[in-house]
Amino acid sequence: MSSEKAKNIFTDYLSKKGLRNTWQRLSILDTFLSSGGHITADELYNAVKRKHSDIGSATVHRNLKLMSECGVADEIKIGNKKTRYEQKYGHGHHDHLICTKCGKFIEVHNDKIERLQEKLAEANDFIPQRHKLEIYGLCKKCK
Amino acid sequence: MSSEKAKNIFTDYLSKKGLRNTWQRLSILDTFLSSGGHITADELYNAVKRKHSDIGSATVHRNLKLMSECGVADEIKIGNKKTRYEQKYGHGHHDHLICTKCGKFIEVHNDKIERLQEKLAEANDFIPQRHKLEIYGLCKKCK
DNA sequence: TTTAGTGCAAAGGCTTTGCAGATGT
DNA sequence: ACATCTGCAAAGCCTTTGCACTAAA
Numbered sequence: 001m002s003s004e005k006a007k008n009i010f011t012d013y014l015s016k017k018g019l020r021n022t023w024q025r026l027s028i029l030d031t032f033l034s035s036g037g038h039i040t041a042d043e044l045y046n047a048v049k050r051k052h053s054d055i056g057s058a059t060v061h062r063n064l065k066l067m068s069e070c071g072v073a074d075e076i077k078i079g080n081k082k083t084r085y086e087q088k089y090g091h092g093h094h095d096h097l098i099c100t101k102c103g104k105f106i107e108v109h110n111d112k113i114e115r116l117q118e119k120l121a122e123a124n125d126f127i128p129q130r131h132k133l134e135i136y137g138l139c140k141k142c143k
Numbered sequence: 144m145s146s147e148k149a150k151n152i153f154t155d156y157l158s159k160k161g162l163r164n165t166w167q168r169l170s171i172l173d174t175f176l177s178s179g180g181h182i183t184a185d186e187l188y189n190a191v192k193r194k195h196s197d198i199g200s201a202t203v204h205r206n207l208k209l210m211s212e213c214g215v216a217d218e219i220k221i222g223n224k225k226t227r228y229e230q231k232y233g234h235g236h237h238d239h240l241i242c243t244k245c246g247k248f249i250e251v252h253n254d255k256i257e258r259l260q261e262k263l264a265e266a267n268d269f270i271p272q273r274h275k276l277e278i279y280g281l282c283k284k285c286k
Numbered sequence: 287t288t289t290a291g292t293g294c295a296a297a298g299g300c301t302t303t304g305c306a307g308a309t310g311t
Numbered sequence: 312a313c314a315t316c317t318g319c320a321a322a323g324c325c326t327t328t329g330c331a332c333t334a335a336a
Contacts, residue, residue: 020290020335056293061326097269106267113259117278120253125283126240132277135260140268163310163315199318
């Protein structure tokens with residue numbers, strides 16, 4: 001899925017809710033989409049600030065919330081560390097292997113697991129929308 | 144796995160690290176283990192306070208951290224909501240179905256997925272220790 | 287023109303820390 | 312004895328909110 005799609009989802013969401021297209025909003029979205037994912041609110045704020053020094057951190061938070069609401073961004077929290085936001089479109093869905101020693105992130109994907117998760121949800125009278133799988137352990141280097 | 148096991152893991156961890164057995168520590172552990180899981184730091188603080196009115200919230204936080212370190216408790220964060228702590232031993236491993244509308248938690252378990260996760264980790268030169276699977280969607284009532 | 291959005295700064299909410307006294311070992 | 316723990320209160324850190332102003336539509 002391209003980041004074009006994410007942009008459309010976001011702008012559709014805005015117009016559906018009667019919200020407005022401000023340059024701040026679009027700049028935050030663009031910066032987020034080109035960040036490659038796993039960014040914190042503060043990192044995003046600073047990245048946007050580099051281009052537009054007069055952006056406020058509250059605005060970044062407000063829009064990050066909006067982006068989570070419409071599904072363009074996903075909140076992920078790894079262990080005790082800070083909340084990070086990940087792109088949902090633009091580099092495909094994936095799960096995470098997280099090294100408990102060095103903190104390394106490995107992104108993985110497995111269709112079988114995806115399908116089993118859907119089955120599991122349906123078996124419980126549940127309509128799955130999205131999911132999060134994190135496997136903690138030791139990476140190649142640390143084991 | 145019984146909560147006896149969790150207790151042993153905790154006390155072993157303490158003695159290994161030269162830490163002490165205080166009544167606060169044991170009371171926090173007991174309360175946590177008998178809570179059934181999915182408790183917030185604040186809820187745990189209040190639960191312990193009912194028995195021992197002179198407990199401090201800092202102590203609960205310090206010990207919750209300790210419990211996470213040794214693997215007796217697991218931090219889980221659901222959506223935008225508060226961080227909750229879950230027992231790792233005492234009521235078996237399970238994954239979560241989380242309703243994005245009403246916030247309902249459903250605990251599920253599927254051996255096939257568990258095994259696939261292990262394979263996935265191993266295929267990436269990764270030694271899995273534990274994992275977290277959350278499926279977000281709509282529950283029976285909300286769909 | 288109307289109403290949402292923004293920046294700023296203040297307020298919140300939860301977690302962590304510093305400290306002096308208490309307490310395991 | 313002596314190093315760890317604890318409770319308290321203060322400090323931190325990030326997020327949210329109130330307000331007056333700005334700017335989409």
